[in-house]
Amino acid sequence: MDKQQLVLWLSETAISSDESDSSEWSDVCTIRQDVSEDEDNSDEEEDTLFFPLMQYLIRLRRKRVDDYLHIIDSWTDAEFKNRMRLSRKTAYRLIDELEKSGFIASHKFGLKPLEPKLCFYIFLSFIANTEPLTPIATRFDISISSTFRVIRRVVAWILTKLNDAIKWPQTFEEISLLCDSFHNKTGITHMVGIIDCTHIKIEKPKNAREYCNPKGYFSIILQATIDANLRFTNVFCGEPGSSNCTRVLKKSPLYNTASQNRNALFPHNTFLVGHSSYPSLPWLMPPFRENKRLTPQQREFNSLHTSTRKLSDKAFSLLKGRFRRIKLFTVYRNIAFITDTIVAACILHNYCLNENDHLEEHE
Template sequence: MGIAPFKILTGLNMRTSDSPELLTMLDEVEVEELNTQRELVRQEAKENIKFGVGLRLRPKYLGPYKIVAQLPHGRYKVGKVGVHEGPNKTAVTCKGCIDVDCGDVELLGTMCRNSNNEVVKEIFTILASLAAESSSSSEDSEQEQIEQPKCSNFVDTIDNFGDEDFKSHFRLSRTTLDYLIGRYEESEQNRFATKSGKAKIPAKTMMYMYVWYLSNTITYRQLAVLFGVTKSTAWAIVRRVVAWVISIGHEFVKWPTGDALEETTRKFLQRKQIPGVIGAINCTHITINAQIKDKHIYFDRKRNYSVVVQAIVDADKKFIDIFCGEPGSYHDSRVLKRSAFYRKAKNNMESLFPNSTFILGDSAYPCRNYLIPVFKDYGSLTPNQISFNKTNSSSIVVENAFGALKGRFRRFLKFTEHRNLCAISNLVASACIMHNICIITNDDTIIDPQIESADPEPEPANELAREASGDRRNQLLTVLTRRN
């Protein structure tokens, strides 16, 4: 008959899954349930989101727990108390989101009293106070939880230092530092305000931070905590003062001319018995972290990653020319040829070295009209050449200058935070300028000089060919031999 049994019984056609009306009804019910569930999910998410910098889920409360044992590095093994969501046993730090049972305050107090270390006692005291607080403390902002304590009056503490304490920390006298602060206050570069709009940092504080960082081996984070600023502000202040010191460097690191040239030649003549000397040249290495790119060229012969500092020093151990940043594997003679001094001496020798003056160097350097090195000892030196080498001990004055520089500014022991070679070179250049300022101002601060090694550089392959150009040195040897 072609009539469905349902229609015979009810007189109506049965709705199947293909019925458009039925499909529409099912879709409406499904959408309504989805909207209801979505609102519930949104509401739960809002309750668990910690608003503030970097929106993220609030740490879920798990607890209470009790401390079972103390672990190394400020961690604790805890066990579940009662029945609740969370692991039965786990390990946490004092910053963990698992609540510590308040009954363990007595345990923490006992651990505090049994500790002999004052720092450990202070840590346990803080942990005990945290355990005594209610679980509502977990709702504090993350910024407040991780904020480092900062010194608010460290500058006043420095001002109250005695002279000896001041010199031991800053490695220079208060008079020298006051001179630098006065010069810096006059400049336009001391107007420094934090990005948050806080009050401008005084010039004295900025200079204190720069010299403290240069004279010690602390990190930027430690420097920031000491002076009550952020790490980024500490870094920016040091960089700003470094740039200012370099901007006035031409006043203190300069090539001798006129009366200054005559004075330094006279002093070298008194000390070395060699006429016409205006300086001595040598190199030193500054240890750095391995570079990401081409790090092999910074690996020196002492198996450290380093950069080379080339300096020319006068009779008073002042730097009259500096060149920094070449890789540690480069030979001294190669560093010389890559320096600006080499190009100036080659193109304009008469203005740099008037009246046939010259500088002294060790056996690593080539012999030039303006540069007289000692004779290389291959086992066949004549008595006159041996005597000449003893007289021309140029490396001593340069090594003493480098030793005073590294002894005064302990940052030179190693640059642990910097990989940027430009930043390292700028810090080194500013330290050399500070070294000259200390000498010019007669800073009598007693320091422990870092004695430089006098080991000769390995000779490059073409060394014998370069020895053939020693006419100027032979002439000087003849003059000294006749005088003796």
């Protein structure tokens, strides 16, 4: 395609736009007419036509982006939280951190400036819903490939916050406070957390059999330990859906560390609780197996154990309720990307709780 044909094509693209400035548009129409009437223009004359048209289209596309950002800014705080799943205060704080991180380049790519605010809103639009990339790209007037690149970059930045957001209690005071919180809520002493797994539904991958779980759909597994305030204190993600909880546990760094040095994670005879599929370990307590020989104390423990595990169900429910993408990954078959996105969602889950950014039950 030579420059004259490109000018004509670009002008036709501009015609299809619903947003145009009348004075600028009349100039573009004049340009197109001149090109059609005289196809023997010199290179200098072609540049005279080409660059003003390109500048017009650049301004037009930037106006579309600014318009949608203005729409987002015009939302009430309730509308913002309902759509983006974070409070505006939390979002602005994260945008400031993203801007200082250097993960978003300050220069411009193509026709659109990739500002941190724009990038973070694209990411939130992605993780807050299960819709495909096309409508997200359309709303922000950015190509699908650029949209995916932005999402991956923001995910990579969030993962740098992993050790600060998801951390095991380190000091004696932290462990004591955690045990006291669990004792007040559940009646179980010396407990530092609940361990549980949840399946994240994915599209059929290449090695489908390995990822097909017992319920008949394809998934990867998120293993997490949860504290009394529904925060994640440890996460391990990416094992195929056909794995059981014990197999996932034994592959996790948590298991390796606890097996080699129990006191590093579970000092003073502290432990985790888990459901009946987990093995009984010095630092992991499943319920006692039901039989007629259980003592009253063991039956009471099982009753407390059952109510305690509702906390892990609630934590996973909050995670998937806030970040709906975690319920279902459609189209995406890159397991590494899916795993990173899930861990990023867990980090944001903790970040929101630390900021007292809670969702109402109906949300």
